[in-house]
Amino acid sequence: MLGLIKTLKSRVAAFRDDSRGSVSVEAVLIFPIVMWSMLAMFVFFEGYRQTTINQKAANTIADMYSRETASITPVYIDNTKALYDLLAGINDNTRIRVSVVKWSKRRDMYQVEWSEARGSGVFELSNDDINNMASNLPTLPDQERVVLVETWATFQPLFNIGMGNVEMQSFVFTRLRFAPQLRFCDNNCNGASA
Numbered sequence: 001m002l003g004l005i006k007t008l009k010s011r012v013a014a015f016r017d018d019s020r021g022s023v024s025v026e027a028v029l030i031f032p033i034v035m036w037s038m039l040a041m042f043v044f045f046e047g048y049r050q051t052t053i054n055q056k057a058a059n060t061i062a063d064m065y066s067r068e069t070a071s072i073t074p075v076y077i078d079n080t081k082a083l084y085d086l087l088a089g090i091n092d093n094t095r096i097r098v099s100v101v102k103w104s105k106r107r108d109m110y111q112v113e114w115s116e117a118r119g120s121g122v123f124e125l126s127n128d129d130i131n132n133m134a135s136n137l138p139t140l141p142d143q144e145r146v147v148l149v150e151t152w153a154t155f156q157p158l159f160n161i162g163m164g165n166v167e168m169q170s171f172v173f174t175r176l177r178f179a180p181q182l183r184f185c186d187n188n189c190n191g192a193s194a
Helices: 002-017 022-066 074-088 127-132
Strands: 095-104 109-118 145-155 166-175
Touching (some): 022 074, 022 095, 022 145, 022 166, 074 095, 074 145, 109 127
Antiparallel strands (some): 095 109
């Protein structure tokens, strides 16, 4: 009986001290965590990349409007949305709103001269809307105008890492460069402001 216990103890000790195959077991345990981490890093970096592209597209559009000297038409706005979709590389559920906003010292408030929106669920700005976001607007001299470009797009991660779709929004304002004001007219205004 003593020999059996001694043999059993030596076999248990040998099993305990044997390290063959431990790398394989550890790899099986850690591999899913490493893969999830790599996919998560890829998704996060892709999200940051898409956010940056979205912001650059909005800045480009704001700069385009700030240099415009002719009247803006509905077709111009439609083409602006198409340009945004192209620059941002997103074709699904993008929205854009372009507004010209001025500061009135006499009324002590921002005023919307015109606002146009394209895409589902976004509407033209009103004076109440713009004054609710006054803390996000620059300090302007009396009657100074800025072009306000707002864009929205949805980032859809390529892999499910526990993060759902992310709504990206850009809010860009730019001072008019070559003209004191930027006019909007419908298709039959022949250059007059609406």
